Amino acid sequence: MLQVNFIENNKDLVINGLGVRGFKEIDLVETIIKKDTLRRNTQSELDKLLAERNQASKVIGKLFSEGKREEAEQMKNRVTEIKAAVEKLNEALNAAKQDLQQALVQLPNIPHPSVPPGNTDADNEVFKAWEGELPNGGEAGTPHWELGKKFNLLDFDLGVKITGSGFPVFLGKGAKLERSLISFFLDEATKAGYLEVVPPLMVNSASAYGTGQLPDKEGQMYHITEDELYLIPTAEVPITNIYRDTILKESDFPIKLCGYTPCFRREAGSYGKDVRGLNRVHQFDKVEIVRFEHPEKSYAALEDMLLHVESLLDRLELPYRILRLCGGDLGFTSALTFDFEVWAGGQGRWLEVSSVSNFETFQANRLKLRYKDANGKTNLAHTLNGSALALARIVAALLENNFDGQVIRIPEVLQPYTGFDVIE
RNA sequence: GGUGAGGUGGGUGAGUGGCUGAAACCACCGGUUUGCUAAACCGGCGUACUUGGAAACAGGUACCGCGGGUUCGAAUCCCGCCCUCACCGCCA
Numbered sequence: 001m002l003q004v005n006f007i008e009n010n011k012d013l014v015i016n017g018l019g020v021r022g023f024k025e026i027d028l029v030e031t032i033i034k035k036d037t038l039r040r041n042t043q044s045e046l047d048k049l050l051a052e053r054n055q056a057s058k059v060i061g062k063l064f065s066e067g068k069r070e071e072a073e074q075m076k077n078r079v080t081e082i083k084a085a086v087e088k089l090n091e092a093l094n095a096a097k098q099d100l101q102q103a104l105v106q107l108p109n110i111p112h113p114s115v116p117p118g119n120t121d122a123d124n125e126v127f128k129a130w131e132g133e134l135p136n137g138g139e140a141g142t143p144h145w146e147l148g149k150k151f152n153l154l155d156f157d158l159g160v161k162i163t164g165s166g167f168p169v170f171l172g173k174g175a176k177l178e179r180s181l182i183s184f185f186l187d188e189a190t191k192a193g194y195l196e197v198v199p200p201l202m203v204n205s206a207s208a209y210g211t212g213q214l215p216d217k218e219g220q221m222y223h224i225t226e227d228e229l230y231l232i233p234t235a236e237v238p239i240t241n242i243y244r245d246t247i248l249k250e251s252d253f254p255i256k257l258c259g260y261t262p263c264f265r266r267e268a269g270s271y272g273k274d275v276r277g278l279n280r281v282h283q284f285d286k287v288e289i290v291r292f293e294h295p296e297k298s299y300a301a302l303e304d305m306l307l308h309v310e311s312l313l314d315r316l317e318l319p320y321r322i323l324r325l326c327g328g329d330l331g332f333t334s335a336l337t338f339d340f341e342v343w344a345g346g347q348g349r350w351l352e353v354s355s356v357s358n359f360e361t362f363q364a365n366r367l368k369l370r371y372k373d374a375n376g377k378t379n380l381a382h383t384l385n386g387s388a389l390a391l392a393r394i395v396a397a398l399l400e401n402n403f404d405g406q407v408i409r410i411p412e413v414l415q416p417y418t419g420f421d422v423i424e
Numbered sequence: 425g426g427u428g429a430g431g432u433g434g435g436u437g438a439g440u441g442g443c444u445g446a447a448a449c450c451a452c453c454g455g456u457u458u459g460c461u462a463a464a465c466c467g468g469c470g471u472a473c474u475u476g477g478a479a480a481c482a483g484g485u486a487c488c489g490c491g492g493g494u495u496c497g498a499a500u501c502c503c504g505c506c507c508u509c510a511c512c513g514c515c516a
Contacts, residue, residue, distance in 0.1 A: 044474060047485040054485090057497040061442045064496095072496080079496045247434095247471085368471095378471085 001365045002107055003380075004036045004100070017110030020117050020327035025106070032103050039096040046089040053082045105215060109362040111327050112336035118326030127338060128322040135319070135345040135401045143346040144396040145277035147403055148174060151423050156277065166267065166275070166282035168392070173423050177398070177410070178285060180417030181391055182260050185287035185312065189388060192308050194258035194289050199238035201261055202229040207241040210367045212333040222264050231264035235288035236385045240363060243292055247378060248371040254301060255292040258388070260285065278392040279351065285391035291384045292369065295361070298382035302336065302358045305386045309340055309354050312389055315413045318397055319343040321350065335360045342393070346400030351393040356386030399423075 007014050007029060014029055056079045063072035116125045148154025153174025159167040170178050190196055208214040208230050213221060222231040232238055239259050248255075263286050267275075274280055289308065293301045306322065313320045325337040334357040341350035361380035364370070370378045402409040408423040415421050 040474075043485080047474065050486085051484055053496080058442070060496050065442090076496045083496085 001104055001362060002110065003361070003365055004032065004104065007107075008033055008036065014107075014110055018108070020111045020115055021108060021330060022117075022119050022328045023108060028103060028107060032100065032107070035096065035100040035103055039093070039100050042089060042093045042096050046086065046093055049082055049086050049089065053079055053086065056082070108332045109330075109335050109359065111330055112358070114324065115330060115336060116324065116326045117328075119328035121326075121329050123326040124329055124339070125324040125326065126321060127324040130319045130321045130343065132319060134343050136348065141346045141348055142400065142403055143277060144344070144399040147346065147399045147408065148277070151408065153177070153399070153423065154278070164282075166280070168278060168281055168283075173418070173420065174395070176418055176420075177395060177414070177423075178391060180414050181389075181394060182285055182287060183417050184414060185388055186258065186260055188312060188315075189258035189287060189289055189308075192256075194256040197239060197242070197257055197259045199232075199235060199242075199259055199261065201232055201238075201264075203232055203237050203241065204229060207237055207244065210241050210244050211237045211363055212366065213237060217332075219268055220266055222266060232261060233265050234263050234387075235259045235261040235286060236290060239288065239290045240367065240383055240385065243369045243381075244367045246367075246369055248292070248369075248381060250294065250371055250373055252371065253292065253294045253381075254297065257290045258287060259290075260287045262286075263390075278396040279347075281392055284393075287388050287391075289386050289388045293382045293384060294371070295379070295382050298358050298360065298384060299336075301382075301384055302338075302356065305356050305384065305388075306338055309356060309386060309388050313340065313342065313353075315411070316394070316398065317411050318394070318401065320353075331355075331357065333357075333359050333362050335362065340387075340389075342397040344393075344397045344400045346396075346403065351397060353390050353393045353397070354387040357384060359383045359385075 002014070011029060011033070015026055018026055018029070056075050060072050060075050060079070063069075063075065116123065118124070142150075145154065145156065148156075151173070152171055155169045155171055156165075158169040159165070162169070186196055202224065205214055205228060208218075208221065213230070213233065218230075221233050224230070238261075239257050242257070243255070262283055264283055267280055267282060278284075289305060291298075291301050291305070310320075310322075320340055320342045323339045323341065325331075325334075325339060330337055337355055337357040339352050340354035340356070342353050343349075344351050360382050363383045364380040367383070369381050369383065371381050372378055398411070399408055402411070406424070410418050410421050410423070412421075
């Protein structure tokens with residue numbers, strides 16, 4: 001959520017930014033400013049009345065203690081009058097606040113200046129292309145769902161039986177490969193200075209609101225209505241909320257956290273080839289890295305995160321490219337996002353496996369995550385996160401790219417984790 | 425699921441209607457003293473909104489789990505809700 005003050009003082013910048021996103025309801029900016037003016041005026045009127053009431057109440061107390069009953073009674077009448085007005089103003093103020101808030105949460109984050117304009121993923125900028133050859137995984141490309149069946153690593157039908165489509169079952173070496181990747185990613189993140197956490201997999205609505213899943217995007221989460229909890233769509237939600245309602249010291253930065261969790265996404269409305277096999281599922285594993293940074297250092301942190309993800313993919317020997325998302329493809333809460341895509345040779349297509357974003361103060365404003373600077377002033381911190389990495393699709397790419405027609409080779413770096421070097 | 429206790433500032437914890445935005449202690453920050461550390465002493469130390477100001481700062485308002493009520497006046501009294509803890513039951 002953007003700060004009202006920021007919107008008022010940077011109206012043109014906000015409107016331009018929304019334009020880069022292709023955001024249609026530009027009028028909302030004016031509406032918000034108007035609503036805030038109303039809120040402020042109401043607030044100030046109310047405060048004046050309350051001040052008068054407080055003053056009068058004190059006098060009444062004194063008059064009573066001095067035994068001046070009559071004078072006190074007179075003042076009481078005056079306060080009773082004020083009371084009626086206060087009640088009305090209070091209602092008006094609450095309405096104005098709610099009204100403003102409701103408009104405010106509809107406004108997405110302002111894109112970073114480097115974000116290219118555009119409407120769809122076709123307009124994303126290739127930030128770093130893949131220079132080498134793209135493997136086709138032998139046998140003119142075998143998709144991972146066939147390999148999974150052939151080597152008894154994955155069973156999608158079983159998942160359907162137990163739960164429904166989009167809930168794959170990993171078996172044998174497939175399960176071990178999954179677990180090995182999780183360990184590898186966590187170990188690498190720890191080495192890079194991220195503190196490992198195991199967060200809850202369900203969150204309350206305050207947390208879902210804090211990272212921007214609520215309001216509006218509740219349809220993407222599994223909702224346990226009986227207990228008013230949500231299954232997390234990403235570890236970003238519980239981990240970022242560790243610092244909800246917090247005031248940090250400047251010296252606390254940088255804060256680097258990582259965590260492995262399963263992720264649950266309803267993915268309502270998905271269909272077609274995009275959702276075959278592991279390409280898009282309702283439950284998948286992911287290691288997430290999350291950072292809380294001083295505003296001046298957040299973009300350096302973002303670069304550092306890119307390097308971290310790159311090193312993972314390099315070591316897994318996976319061909320990848322990095323995209324800078326265009327305005328239209330940018331997530332609601334993000335100011336700048338880089339997507340990582342790996343080449344899945346069996347399908348002959350790129351699969352998104354990581355999304356690394358700087359949210360600047362957008363999440364922090366909702367989270368009320370602040371820090372005190374050297375002058376003792378409180379400011380909003382910057383939050384960032386990235387997948388490092390999303391598991392299921394990595395498995396898909398590894399299987400497809402490393403299949404030579406006979407066996408599937410395990411990258412060297414994973415072998416200490418898997419305990420085997422080929423799947424045959 | 426049952427029973428009981430409780431939610432006050434970073435922490436412990438006082439406070440049962442006006443002098444309480446809130447004692448005291450601890451932690452923290454600044455200073456004095458000091459060979460270093462420690463101790464002692466002095467001072468400071470919540471958040472949000474808002475008015476004025478370039479700023480420093482000054483004023484106003486709100487906040488003692490949340491919402492409502494009683495009252496001229498509520499941390500304090502009343503009602504509803506939420507949460508936490510303890511014990512029992514069940515249980516990986």
